[in-house]
Amino acid sequence: MQAIVFDGKTKEVKYVRNHPMPEIVEDHQVIVKVAYSGICGTDLHIIQGEFPVRQEPILTLGHEFSGVVHEAGKQAFLKKGQRVVVDPNSQCLLCEYCRKGRYQFCAAKKNIGIWVDGGWAQFVVVPQDNVYPIPDEVSLEQASLCEPYSCVAHGFDRVSPVSVADRVLVLGAGIIGNLWLTTLHLHGHRNVTVSEMNKARLDIVRNLNLGYKLVTPDVLESEKSHYDVIIDCTGVPRVLETSFDLVKPGGKYVVFGCAPQGKKASITPFDIFNKGLTVIGVKVNPFTFPTSIGWLSTMGDRYLDYKKLGIKTYSLEQYEQAFADLKSGSISKAMFKIE
CATH class of the missing domain: 3.40.50.720 (NAD(P)-binding Rossmann-like Domain)
Incomplete structure (x- = not known):
């Protein structure tokens, strides 16, 4: 499959045409076929060595993405073909912060696109706990903004x-x-x-x-x-x-x-x-994905039009141009549209 991978030691980013396809190894996991995946400011900090990230092995970045369930584990409630968004943030549920409902401070290194492989790829495997179905009135294009809106x-x-x-x-x-x-x-x-x-x-x-x-x-x-x-x-x-x-x-x-x-x-x-x-x-998005999905349902084209928001889409292969356009300030956001 196609993917953009990051080497945490050398800070090298590259496009790979034949990256290994992810596999379900736990019954509660699902594989999402990614439709749209955003480049966040945090991603740029990661690439510049200014934000902690998994050092090895090679990592697929991308923590803002929407897509369709491609395959579901035996214990997953999600079904193949469902349109979904993915909350990249995870928690251990055992530490002091998790038990106080403040999982944004949890030290467990499970965050998708930062500590485990993320959505700058055609397919990604994630725990079903991180996956939210989206309502019919929200397009996959609009749903790709769910994670930043949840923050x-x-x-x-x-x-x-x-x-x-x-x-x-x-x-x-x-x-x-x-x-x-x-x-x-x-x-x-x-x-x-x-x-x-x-x-x-x-x-x-x-x-x-x-x-x-x-x-x-x-x-x-x-x-x-x-x-x-x-x-x-x-x-x-x-x-x-x-x-x-x-x-x-x-x-x-x-x-x-x-x-x-x-x-x-x-x-x-x-x-x-x-x-x-x-x-x-304000650190990430504890328990706010449902609010974000509700906002997207209400906002519609009045607020979520890519062109009006200054969002431009790119293929994975065009990642260097996407980075350059972001850094120039000619766009507000770069979004990978993944075929």
Whole structure:
């Protein structure tokens, strides 16, 4: 089968035409024939050596994907031909965090596309516990956004309640910024400002027709406006440093973008105390896949149109072009469409 593989030791990525076909070795597993598989910012961090990942053997990346059940184990409730999405995150169910319902902190290294083979391939074998059927009204194309939307759903839960009267600032208009913006709009928020240095990405937001205020960081800095909620989707430590003082007293700052491991940012602790601020870190998607699927069912083409979101599709063989386009900022997201 075709696949894109990653060597954790050399950080080499390559396309393989004849990668071994996965096999079911446990009765609760299923093989998914992948339809769409996204490139996440975390994947780029992994390739650049900035995020922990399995070192060996060779790994197939990809933790955001939709597809169809190709084969099901003897104890699987799923049936061949069912349209599904896959939650890549797993847990041991035994540690302190799992037993408190916080499996995002579980140390078990089972995450699909990071510690075990993922969806940058034509087929992938996964535990049925990680697989969710999708409703008829959600296409496989739309369903490929389920995992990143599930992370947004976790962030939305953590920052809530947010009044529709609150002023909200979203930093970064890559795909995660855009998914946050569509989520806020879906929930009635209209007093939203978007800051993005890449004007092509601001044009993508403009095409979403959300009616939000769009600015570049220099304009944001010159205006010195203040916000009830700030959501950082950039993962750039310097952005946190320059935007932290824009939070109103009593406000919330959401650290959503994944910064390179080990990078530091300087803030003033007195401001957190004096302004009574809430700083919220958001890690993956504990128990939010059902919410994400519900959002996709409701959003439809109004919010989930690939072209409006700035998503471009590529074959697996075109992975180098996909990486280049992402890094240039000409698109918000690259998605493998796998035949």
